[in-house]
Amino acid sequence: xxxxxRDLLALEPLNADELTFLLDQSKSFQEIxxxxxxxxxxxxxxxxxxxxxxxxxxxxISFGTAASRLGADTMNLQAEASSLKKGESLLDTVHTLxxxxxxxxxxxxxxxxxxxxxxxxxxxxxxxxxDGTHEHPSQGxxxxxxxxxxxxxxxxxxxxxxxxxxxxxxxxxxxxxxSKFGCKFTLCGPAMWVPRELExxxxxxxxxxxxxxxxxALEGADVVLALRVQNERLHEPALSLNDYILLYQLSAERMxxxxxxxxxxxxxxxxxxxxxTPEVADSAQSCVLExxxxxxxxxxxxxxxxxxxxxxxxxxxxxxADANPLRNRRSTDSKDAGAQKxxxxx
Amino acid sequence: MILxxxxxxxxxATNTDAAMDVLLDGERIAEVAxxxxxxxxxxxxxxxxxAAGLIVAPGxxxxxxxxxxxxxxxxxxxxxxxxxxxxxGFTAVCCMPNTKPVNDNASVTRFIMDRARxxxxxxxxxxxxxxxGSKGEAIAEIAAMKQAxxxxxxxxxxxxxxxxxxxxxxxxxxxLDLPVIEHxxxxxLAAGAxxxxxxxxTRLGLAGMPAAAExxxxxxxxxxxxxxxxxxxxxxxxxxxxxxxxxxxxSRGLKVSCEVTPxxxxxxxxxxxxxxxxxxxxxxxxxxxxxxxxxxxxxxxVDAIATDHAPHEPALKDVEFDRxxxxxxxxxxxxxxxxxxxxxxxxxxLMRLVELFTTGPARVLGMERSLAAGQPADVTIFSTDxxxxxxxxxxxxKSRNSPFDxxxxxxxxxxxxxxxxxxxxxxxx
Numbered sequence: 132x133x134x135x136x137r138d139l140l141a142l143e144p145l146n147a148d149e150l151t152f153l154l155d156q157s158k159s160f161q162e163i164x165x166x167x168x169x170x171x172x173x174x175x176x177x178x179x180x181x182x183x184x185x186x187x188x189x190x191x192i193s194f195g196t197a198a199s200r201l202g203a204d205t206m207n208l209q210a211e212a213s214s215l216k217k218g219e220s221l222l223d224t225v226h227t228l229x230x231x232x233x234x235x236x237x238x239x240x241x242x243x244x245x246x247x248x249x250x251x252x253x254x255x256x257x258x259x260x261x262d263g264t265h266e267h268p269s270q271g272x273x274x275x276x277x278x279x280x281x282x283x284x285x286x287x288x289x290x291x292x293x294x295x296x297x298x299x300x301x302x303x304x305x306x307x308x309x310s311k312f313g314c315k316f317t318l319c320g321p322a323m324w325v326p327r328e329l330e331x332x333x334x335x336x337x338x339x340x341x342x343x344x345x346x347x348a349l350e351g352a353d354v355v356l357a358l359r360v361q362n363e364r365l366h367e368p369a370l371s372l373n374d375y376i377l378l379y380q381l382s383a384e385r386m387x388x389x390x391x392x393x394x395x396x397x398x399x400x401x402x403x404x405x406x407x408t409p410e411v412a413d414s415a416q417s418c419v420l421e422x423x424x425x426x427x428x429x430x431x432x433x434x435x436x437x438x439x440x441x442x443x444x445x446x447x448x449x450x451x452a453d454a455n456p457l458r459n460r461r462s463t464d465s466k467d468a469g470a471q472k473x474x475x476x477x
Numbered sequence: 478m479i480l481x482x483x484x485x486x487x488x489x490a491t492n493t494d495a496a497m498d499v500l501l502d503g504e505r506i507a508e509v510a511x512x513x514x515x516x517x518x519x520x521x522x523x524x525x526x527x528a529a530g531l532i533v534a535p536g537x538x539x540x541x542x543x544x545x546x547x548x549x550x551x552x553x554x555x556x557x558x559x560x561x562x563x564x565x566g567f568t569a570v571c572c573m574p575n576t577k578p579v580n581d582n583a584s585v586t587r588f589i590m591d592r593a594r595x596x597x598x599x600x601x602x603x604x605x606x607x608x609x610g611s612k613g614e615a616i617a618e619i620a621a622m623k624q625a626x627x628x629x630x631x632x633x634x635x636x637x638x639x640x641x642x643x644x645x646x647x648x649x650x651x652x653l654d655l656p657v658i659e660h661x662x663x664x665x666l667a668a669g670a671x672x673x674x675x676x677x678x679t680r681l682g683l684a685g686m687p688a689a690a691e692x693x694x695x696x697x698x699x700x701x702x703x704x705x706x707x708x709x710x711x712x713x714x715x716x717x718x719x720x721x722x723x724x725x726x727x728s729r730g731l732k733v734s735c736e737v738t739p740x741x742x743x744x745x746x747x748x749x750x751x752x753x754x755x756x757x758x759x760x761x762x763x764x765x766x767x768x769x770x771x772x773x774x775x776x777x778x779v780d781a782i783a784t785d786h787a788p789h790e791p792a793l794k795d796v797e798f799d800r801x802x803x804x805x806x807x808x809x810x811x812x813x814x815x816x817x818x819x820x821x822x823x824x825x826x827l828m829r830l831v832e833l834f835t836t837g838p839a840r841v842l843g844m845e846r847s848l849a850a851g852q853p854a855d856v857t858i859f860s861t862d863x864x865x866x867x868x869x870x871x872x873x874x875k876s877r878n879s880p881f882d883x884x885x886x887x888x889x890x891x892x893x894x895x896x897x898x899x900x901x902x903x904x905x906x
Contacts, residue, residue: 143680221797242797243682244751263799265682300682328679 138257139433140247141266143307143334150275150308153429154285156436157276160428163200174203177438180233182208182225183260185241189399189423190260190269194237197430203438206233225249235438238262256437264298267398271304273429274396277418278309278354280425281394287313291348291389293379294358294406295324301398303332305356310337317341319348320358320379321370345379349388356396357381360406372405381407386416394418478502479897480520483512484528484858488535489832490847499533501854504896508850526899528858531891534831535846536568536855539808540838541633541658541712541736541783544570544601546592547585548577553788553875555589556596558808560873561786563901565808566834566890568855569600570786571842573633574611581606581617586625598900599893600855602628602842604658607646613638616646623653628842631658633712636694643698647707656708656734656841661694661719662686662759671799673760677746683798688766691759692718699726702733710841711735713785715759717769724778734780734841735773739814740805742770744880753794753801754880757787760803771818774833775825781838784811788876806879810867812859814881816888820861827861854897861888863905 142150163169179198183191191207198205208228221240228236235256238246243263250257261267279285290309296302296318306316310333318325318341330339342348349355360375386393395407395417403409412419479501486497486509500507500515500523508515539562545553555572562570572589574580580589586603593601605622609615611632619630630650636659637643643659650657667686672678674685695711699722702709711723714735726733740757745764749755762770773779787804794801812834819825825833834857839846848856869882891903 220792220795222795240797242799245797247751248797263682297679298682303680303682326679328674328676331676332680 136436138250139268139437140250140257140259141307142268142271142304143266147311150272150311153272153432154276154279156432157272157425157429160431160435161276161425163431164424164428169200170202171200172202173435174198174201174438177203177234178232179203179205179434179438180208180228180231180236181205182228182236183239184210184221184245185239185261186210187239187261190239193423193426194260194430194434197427197434200427201431201434203434206231221245221249222252225253229253229255235434258433258437261300263300265300266304266307267300268304269426269429269433270301270398271308273422273426274301274305274356275308276425276429277396277422278394280421281418282353285309285312285314288315288353289317289351290314290354290356291317291319291352292356292358293345293348293381294320294360296320296329296358297324297326299358302356302358306333306337306339310334310339317348317352319343319345321375323368323370345385346388349385352389352393354394354396355381355386355389357407359398359400360402376405380405381411383408383410383414386411396422399423478507478519478523479526479894479899480515480523481526481528481533481856481858484531484533486533486848487828487831488848489828489836490535490845491849492828493848494828497533499848499856501856501894501897504854506848506850506852506854509848526858526892530860532827532831532859532861533848534857534859535835535848536853536893536895537566537812537834537857538569538571538838538842538846539565539567539784539786539811540571540781540841542570542572542786542807543575543788543804544572545788546576547588551875552790552793554596555592555601556598557873557875558786558788559593559597559599559601560901561806561808563598563893563895564873564890565784565810566812566857566859566893567599567808568857568893568895568900569602571602571604571628573604573631574606575634579606579610580604580622580627581609581611583618583621583625586622586627590626599895602626604629604631604633606630607632607637607657608642611635613642616642616649619649619655620653623655627655629656629658629710631660631712633658633660635664636660636662640697640701644701644705647701647705647709651705651707654843656710656843658710658712659694659698660712661691661698663690663694666690666693670760671756672749673746673762675746675763677749681749681751683749686760688716688718688762691716692722695719695722699723699731699733702726702731703729706732708732709734710780713738713741713759713783714779715741715762715766715770717766720769720773720778724773727778735778736781736783736838737770737774737779738783738785739807739811739818740880742767742774743814743818748880751798752880753796753798754805754878754882756798756801756803757785757805758803771824774819775829779833780841782811782815782833783838784808788874789878790876791878794878804878806869806872806874806876808874809872810879810881810884813867813886813889816861817886821887854894856892856894857890858892858894859888859890863887863889863891865889
C-alpha cells in the first residue's frame with residue numbers, strides 16, 4: 132500500500148484503514164528506537180521546518196529528534212524569537228519559511244484551524260503538531276500505538292478521559308481515532324469542562340457519554356487517559372485545584388474501579404499530585420514513558436511518509452493524488468466553498 | 478423622464494400585484510397606471526425602460542450596513558459601498574456609526590452626508606451612535622445628529638453597554654421620535670467567542686457563544702422598551718429565543734421590531750470550517766434557529782431583511798479564524814439569497830419578500846415606501862428567474878469577504894433607480 136496523505140491536519144477525516152496504515156508504518160520505526168545506532172538516511176538532504184507558534188518543549192524535541200533520526204535537517208522557528216511579535220501575519224511568516232525551501236512544515240499554533248489555514252496557502256506538506264483546542268494528531272496516533280502494544284488491539288475498548296476535555300486537543304484526537312475502532316468513551320471532569328456537545332463530536336455511531344463521578348467513570352475502563360491540569364494555559368472557567376484533586380485526581384484507590392489490567396496514559400508533562408498521584412504515575416499500569424518513545428516512532432513515520440515523497444508531479448504521476456482525501460479537500464479551497472456550503476432543508 | 482413599461486408591479490403599501498406602467502418625472506413618481514394607460518402627455522417623450530418579465534417594486538432599503546468611511550477606506554468607501562448596494566438593488570442604505578471616528582456627533586454625520594452627495598450611487602441614511610464613541614458612558618449628541626440627517630441611533634458592533642444607559646437613550650429617543658437599533662448581546666456570555674456554541678464549535682475547538690448571549694440581552698431591551706415606550710429595533714436577530722421575545726413584545730403592543738440577515742436564514746454553524754468568510758457577529762446559528770427565523774419571516778414577526786454588509790479588506794480577513802474580524806459582504810447577494818431560500822422554496826410570497834425590503838424597514842424608520850404618484854422616484858426592478866453565479870471578484874466593493882462566492886442563483890436585481898436616475902442597470906439589459 133502506498134500512502135495517500137499530503138498533510139496531516141487532523142485525525143477526524145481519516146478512516147479506520149488509513150489510521151491503521153499510519154499505526155503500522157509507525158511500528159517499523161519503533162524497532163529503530165531500540166537499536167544502538169538510531170540514525171537512518173532516508174530523509175538525507177531533506178529539510179523539515181519546525182514552526183512552533185506556541186510554547187512546546189516535548190513535542191518540538193520529539194519532532195526534531197524524529198527528523199534527525201531520519202537524516203533530515205531542521206529549521207526551527209519559535210514564537211518568542213519570531214517576527215510575529217513585530218506584527219507580521221501568520222501567512223507572511225510561513226511564506227517566508229517556505230521561501231527557505233523546506234520539504235515539510237511541522238506546525239503548532241494556539242489558534243484552532245491555523246495549520247489548515249496555512250496548508251491552503253502552501254504547496255509543501257503540513258503536519259499539525261497541535262492547534263488550539265482542536266486536534267493533536269501525532270499525540271492521538273502515539274496514544275493508539277501505545278494502547279495497541281499493551282492491549283494487543285485498539286478495538287472495542289472502554290476508554291475513560293479525565294480532566295478539561297472541552298479545551299483538550301489530545302482528547303479530541305483520541306476520540307476521533309479510537310471511535311473508529313469501536314471504542315466506547317467515558318468523559319469525566321467538572322461539568323464546565325465537559326460540555327454535553329462533546330457527546331456528539333465523534334463519527335456516526337460513536338459511543339461517548341459524560342459521567343461526573345470518577346469512580347463510576349472508571350468502572351470497567353481498559354484505558355484511562357488523565358489530562359494535564361494546566362497552570363500556564365487558562366481553563367475557562369478556572370477551578371480550585373483543591374476541588375479538582377478532591378473530585379477527580381487519579382489515585383490508586385480510584386484506579387481499583389477500572390479493570391485489573393487497565394492502563395494509564397498521560398500526554399505530559401505530569402503534574403504529580405494534581406491530576407494524578409505519583410503512585411499511579413509510576414505504577415506498572417502507567418505508560419507515560421512508552422508514550423514518549425512511541426512519539427518519536429510515530430513522528431518518524433509521519434515525516435517519512437510526507438517529506439520523503441518526490442515533487443507533487445511525481446505523486447500525481449503515481450496516481451496518488453485522487454485517492455488522497457486531504458489533498459482533495461485542499462484543492463477545493465476557496466472556489467467552491469460558497470456553492471458547497473448550503474443547508475439542506477430537513 | 479423614465480417610463481417603466483410591461484413590468485409586474487408589486488407594491489406592498491397598496492397590496493397591488495398587477496401589470497402596470499410607472500412614469501417617473503424627475504425625483505418623483507408622476508403616475509402609475511394600467512399598461513398603456515399613462516395619461517400624462519409628457520410620457521411620449523420619456524425614456525422607455527422595458528421591464529417585460531420583471532418585477533417592478535418600490536426602492537429597496539438596506540437598513541443595516543457598514544460603509545467604513547470615514548476611517549477604514551481600505552475596506553470600503555461610501556462610493557464603492559453604494560455602488561455595490563446599487564448592484565444589489567438597494568436604493569437606500571442606513572450606515573452604522575462604527576466608523577473611525579465614530580459617528581457620534583453632527584460634524585461626522587455632515588461629513589457622511591456630504592460624501593454621499595458627492596460620491597454615492599444610492600441614498601445614504603446615517604445612523605448615529607447612541608453613546609459618545611459608542612463607549613456606553615455618556616449619551617451622544619443625538620438631537621444635533623438628527624438635525625444633520627440621522628434616521629436612528631445604535632451602538633452597533635456591541636450593545637448599549639448598560640441597562641441604565643439603554644433606558645436613558647430610549648427615553649431620550651422617544652422624545653426625539655427616533656428608533657433605537659440594538660445589537661443585542663450579553664458581552665460577558667460572548668467574551669472571546671468566535672462562533673456559535675454547539676457541536677460544531679466543540680468539534681472545531683473554537684470558542685463559542687451560546688444563543689442566550691443574544692436572547693438575554695433582547696429580553697433586557699424588550700423590558701426597557703416597555704418601560705420607556707420607545708421604538709426598539711433588534712438588529713440582525715439570529716436566535717429562536719430572541720424571536721420569541723420579539724413575538725411577546727409585539728403581542729403586548731410594544732413598538733418593537735426586528736431584522737434578519739440573509740446569511741442567518743441561509744447558513745448555519747455547521748458551515749463554519751475555519752474559513753473566516755463564515756465569521757460574523759452574531760455568528761451563524763444552529764439549525765433550529767434557522768428554522769425559527771424562516772418561520773418568523775413567514776408569519777410576520779420579522780419586519781425587515783437587512784444585509785449587515787460588513788466589508789473587511791483581504792489582509793484583515795486572511796488570518797487565523799480566531800484573529801479575523803467579524804463580518805461579511807451582503808449587498809449583492811441579499812435579494813438573490815432571499816429569493817432562493819424564501820420564495821423559490823415557497824416559504825413566503827413575492828409580495829412578502831418585497832415588503833421585507835421596502836415597507837418593512839421603512840416603517841421601522843418611520844417612513845413611507847410606495848409606488849404611487851408623488852412618492853420619491855426610487856424603484857427596484859428585478860428578475861425572479863435569471864440564472865447567474867455570484868463572483869465576488871466582479872464586485873465594486875473594495876473587499877472580498879463573502880461566503881457566497883461562486884454560489885449559483887435564480888433571480889437578481891436588474892435595475893436600481895434612485896431619485897429618477899438609473900443608478901445601476903444589469904449588463905443583460
